[in-house]
Amino acid sequence: MVLSGTSKDLALLRRFTPLNGMRPEALVALARRTRRLQAPKGRLLFSEGEEHKRTYYLLSGTVELLAEGEVVTLVGSGTPKSKVPLAHALPRPYSAVVVSDRIEYLLIDSEFLDVVVTWDQTGSYKVTELQGIEEDAAGADDWMTALLRTRAFHKVPPANIQAVFMRLERVEHRAGDIVIKQGEEGEYFYVVANGRCAVTRETPLTRSGVRLAELTMGDTFGEEALISDAPRNATVSMLTDGSLMRLSKKDFRQLLHEPLLNWIDYAQARQVTSSGGQWIDVRLPAEFEHYHADDALNIPAHSLRLKMKSLDRNRRYVVCCDTGRRSSACAYLLSERGFDVSVLRDGLGTTEIALKALAPQ
Template sequence: MPVPAAELARLFPLESLRQETRDQLAREALVSEYQRGDNVFEAGDLDDDTLYLLDGELRCVYPDGRNVAHIATAPHGRYSLNDAVPRRFTAKVVSSKAKVMRVDRRYLEKLITWDQLSRDDNYRHFGSAPGGNDWVFRLLRAPAFARLPTGNIEKMFQMFEPVTVKPSEIVMREGDPADYFYVVRSGTASVSKYLDGAPQVVAYLREGDTFGEDALLSNMPRNATVRMMQGGQLMRLSREAFEAVLKPPMLSWVLPADAARQVQAGAVLLDVRMPEEHDQRAIDGSVNVPLYRLREDVDNVLSPGARVVVYCNTGERSAAAAFVLKRLGYEVSALHGGLGAMLRMLATSNA
């Protein structure tokens, strides 16, 4: 159920946001309806949402027996339900019905942060034209940025360098050394690769899309060519800025023992080395999709939203693969130390 943007204007701290930021948040929020006796959540629940009661009354019941009313029309109704995780109480509907709005907690925090930062007179990247900040909203919503600490947002925008590009301009070529990470602020671009001996377009980019991170993460040459279709503007980060601000928080590393437990619990073990490497030596049960084919072939081997552990020889290709998969919405960990670390652990456990 959609949320009227005007509904957000009475909620704290959403009333302090710019209208365009509230409009964006309204498009992302979800509203659920509950009946008397339903639990919106229970004590001990783990979730990723900030919740606002838009209509009705809840009884917040704590494990020690205390209970507090939360009423949408009362003065306190403009505040979110307690954001502590795990949830500290059970929220039970006591009115005939209730309407609750859910917003991803991390995305909300990022939007509030950016909205405040961009009000500074020295802020260089605010778009005053209609739709001028759509690229920011898409960028912050991307799954790959979910782990980005809010404090890194300010650093990222401070380090961005704007670059004006023309139609048909080649921004990077397949095989070139890696130098920058890019975000499309305006314009469109095509991504092509040499596949089966000929260049083929494999993707199109628009505002808010990113490119260039694969080579920076894997310390390998560019694996694609990006050519502008419409002229516009790109925002870029140097290799040094990317490694300082984005690389560490975007990657979730696991040790071999933890990786093994994840696989036993149902995670897919994905080998992103070349097929020849996989045929020569691999972890039993792993699925092979080489890094350069990952975007094209991932749907053939992974179910939507699957949990994945990726590995290569050392971890560098795994880092790039994890970033790609996060952008596609998968829950990903990269094996620390790569294949060698896992084989050493298996040898030790079998000794």
């Protein structure tokens, strides 16, 4: 069963880290891509060494984690270890097997989760900063979260996420306007901010077009124009007066290029910090508490701009998170302000620090 984003669903998600620190609009986007599933006793959830990008949160029951066939630890629902994803490092350090009569769990695409968390914590713009937006914040959040769910958005480097929103252009349309036409070259990707649109496709037998769908606030179209040069495969016209947010192919392709960052591996990071450098962990406090590098500063991504003045410009910093996505966005911000900063490649989630957090206590 896929969650729908109700208040009950959001309360369920807030039982877990880092979801408990996210804004409601980000949680709604996440809920709509989260499955609530069950598994019987003896079911193998994942195997040691797997690299499938899936995140598991345990809702009820008990799971055992095994390394080379030997039980390492048990994780029961409601315990501190169940508040974080099960053996989340990739490749998987352990296998997970159901040992209670059954379990209930949440399953989320890890890549999408990482994108939403990064957007939630680093997209610090205000709605009113975006071009021409006059509707209230809740309305704007609907189309923003819709944008997060598109394949095209996932190709944008984390440091450029905010720039995507800043380059969106608002366009007004009247009922009957044709926004894109089948067969024409695509130059823009669109998000419906308000109003309704019809999607139609011409066929040899129906030149007037067959209606395929109706789009409303938060729906997107024209994504193919950003990731390929294929002609439009349908026509989209306005059923009512409305507002669309659009992003040009040119802007999108510019934003695909990742800013120049100094990526280093864990061994190099330890050399930096042992020589006077400083870790900056940009995860939420609950994530930081679960595991972190020794002597690391915990400055959550959403607080970085406020805390930046307290940092020493003569010191070298290594920025980290669990995967490298949030930390790269934060490192770019620091480097733009003149700090000497590196980013931990692949994040702490693949290091011995994370593995120790799963060890028996």
